[in-house]
Amino acid sequence: MSVTQQEALASLRILVRMVWADGVLKDEERQALAEALKGVELPDVDVDGLLAEQNPLEELLEQVTHPEARSAVYDSAYTMAYIDGECSPEEQALLDQIRAAYALPETKVQAVAGALAAVQAEPAIAGEAVSDPAEREAQVRKLILSQATTTAVLGAFPVPGFSIAFDILIVVLQGLMVLNIARIYGFDPNEPKTREVRALIVGNLGLVGATIAVRNLAKFIPGAGSVFGGAATFATTYAAGEVAKKYFAGGGTLDAASVREELKLARKAGEAAYQQNAEAIAARKQALEPQMQSLAADLKAGRLTEAEYQQKVQELTRST
Structure with missing residues (x-):
């Protein structure tokens, strides 16, 4: 039933x-x-x-x-x-x-x-700033595309009912991306101010709690999967990266209203970028699918805790 x-x-x-x-x-x-x-x-x-x-x-x-x-x-x-x-x-x-x-x-x-x-944790971010403008731009561009692709793959795996781990993990990865963009531009990613920027950007992707909660239930409604699936997740992650890049590159200020407007505009660019990278995203999903299904089965059977599951998925998405 x-x-x-x-x-x-x-x-x-x-x-x-x-x-x-x-x-x-x-x-x-x-x-x-x-x-x-x-x-x-x-x-x-x-x-x-x-x-x-x-x-x-x-x-x-x-x-x-x-x-x-x-x-x-x-x-x-x-x-x-x-x-x-x-x-x-x-x-x-x-x-x-x-x-x-x-x-x-x-x-x-x-x-x-x-x-x-896992969402509320504050992991330390290691690494050096990049001083060369061209190299800095290249690294940030690669990071945004990589994380948008990873979260698109996660968003494309429906796991209704037994866990919201995928949805929470997507938020974790989006936040880590913002902090790493800060690091590349020479900001201390472990400073409270930088983490406030992370929270402001990621939080305004859909006011996180409501988005996760609704997504977890809307999967039971026929046709709702496309609203929260890979394309939508790619676009929101891409948007978060672009807004973070703009802020840290210019050293400007952010407020909730301006962030929402910037994210809305950046999502449109993210939707276009998804279409341009659709084949690469599909290939990555196909490569990850067997391992993802195995981890999901272990989580559902109780062989993994939510925290262990998230850690293993992060390791998997970094290594493939």
Whole structure:
């Protein structure tokens, strides 16, 4: 038995209840969910209508019966609550209600918490700045294309239900790319200011928590895969690289509004770049597919933790 469309829609409605947890839908929360849902064809309701709903959580939870969908609901709700490192008491109460309704074990909480820890970690970035302008440009261009290709491959592997590890790993790789661009241009990638720039750029790719959460559930909606698949992921990673390059090359200043506008423009260039590199991306996906499927099977069977899985995928994508 597969996840029904009704269950998928109920799952998304549960996410809406999460953002209404404190009784107020903030403008930035509305924008985050609307952006994340853009392009997803919802049955019988549009995005504005969905965001205005305040259905009783108990009724929505009862509508989701498939084990994969229930697991995905908790993963997504937890991610939305904890992605920024803070979870309000109201959000925690809803998480506890979801967990109790679905009788989820403590190991489930530990698994998604471990996956999120990778996003919130601050790995040290090693390497030297590049002083020669031509070499610097070449290295940054190669880095952006390489990471956009890698995340496109990850985005093209559907892993619905049991894990959001792919989606979180994409965010990790995008952040590491921004920090390495900073290093190439002579900025200290381990300084708090540089990491603030990383957070501003990557966070505004879709206001990360909402994007990951919605993507994890929208995979159950027929046709939604193309919205979050390889082409879209390539374009967003490419955009992050281009905006980071522009900032660190010019030493300018960034704010949330300007970053969103810059990313919107850079995404269009990323979409064109994807078409130009489609054959290379397809070849890389084909080369990685057997190992990716093996790692996914190990994760699903419990032979790997979320953290171990992410580490092995990073090693695999660096070595091929």
